Amino acid sequence: MMTVHEVSKLAGVSIRTLQYYDKIGLLHPTGYTDAGYRLYDDADLERLQHILLFRELEFPLKDIRAIINSPDFDRSKALEQQIEMLQLKKEHIENLMSFALGIKMLGVKHMDFKAFDRSKLDEYSRRAKELYGNTPEYKEMQEKTKNRTEKEDRLLADRFMLIFKEAGEMRNSDPASPEAQDIVKRIQAFITENLYTCTNKILRGLGKMYSGGGDFTKNIDGYGGEGTAEFVDKAIEIYCDKAE
Numbered sequence: 001m002m003t004v005h006e007v008s009k010l011a012g013v014s015i016r017t018l019q020y021y022d023k024i025g026l027l028h029p030t031g032y033t034d035a036g037y038r039l040y041d042d043a044d045l046e047r048l049q050h051i052l053l054f055r056e057l058e059f060p061l062k063d064i065r066a067i068i069n070s071p072d073f074d075r076s077k078a079l080e081q082q083i084e085m086l087q088l089k090k091e092h093i094e095n096l097m098s099f100a101l102g103i104k105m106l107g108v109k110h111m112d113f114k115a116f117d118r119s120k121l122d123e124y125s126r127r128a129k130e131l132y133g134n135t136p137e138y139k140e141m142q143e144k145t146k147n148r149t150e151k152e153d154r155l156l157a158d159r160f161m162l163i164f165k166e167a168g169e170m171r172n173s174d175p176a177s178p179e180a181q182d183i184v185k186r187i188q189a190f191i192t193e194n195l196y197t198c199t200n201k202i203l204r205g206l207g208k209m210y211s212g213g214g215d216f217t218k219n220i221d222g223y224g225g226e227g228t229a230e231f232v233d234k235a236i237e238i239y240c241d242k243a244e
Helices: 002-011 013-024 044-058 062-070 075-106 119-133 136-145 150-169 178-194 202-209 212-224 228-244
Strands: 038-040
Touching: 002 013, 002 038, 002 044, 013 038, 013 119, 038 044, 044 075, 044 212, 062 136, 150 178, 150 212, 150 228, 178 202, 178 228, 202 212, 202 228, 212 228
Parallel strands: none
Antiparallel strands: none
């Protein structure tokens, strides 16, 4: 585990930036010290690497958050894309260097502006975003969230996590109980109302994400107590099985 100061020094990112990433739901720490300082584990650092690579590629934070939190996000595939995009950016910078040196050598009469062409890099960036945005659910989410402020996003996130806090209070009970099944209905309804239409198929997949480790599990268990994410996943499985 590393403190926010250690992560800041390691990654070359200011403490204020890490605090902001936590605030907007982009990178939550695994836990906190007794004094209230953020603590990060290896999974957090891996997530931060992806965030910083996307930032180097000039992706807006809102897009990065949507991509990384997407149910379709594949870390290995994302890294391959980032490498290819960085290679294109390197080529673009090298062309700019050649252009600048040409001006220095030949003066202002050197009028070749091809070095400023970002079309390949922009096109690849667009295709990379579309990989995670080619589903109706993603497009619906973009439409529903496009006019929200960061404050509104945080308030909605807090409301959503309160449902998991309630789930945590019953995590040692039967996931098939009416109370647990009501929790599942509320999770599905919240997602449908505020993000995208949450079908039972999507809901089942989300349940696996919730209990599969990483940020989702840590955040849910952080609100409801250890085992909450697994309890919710079991309740979702029962709910979806009954609906079939």
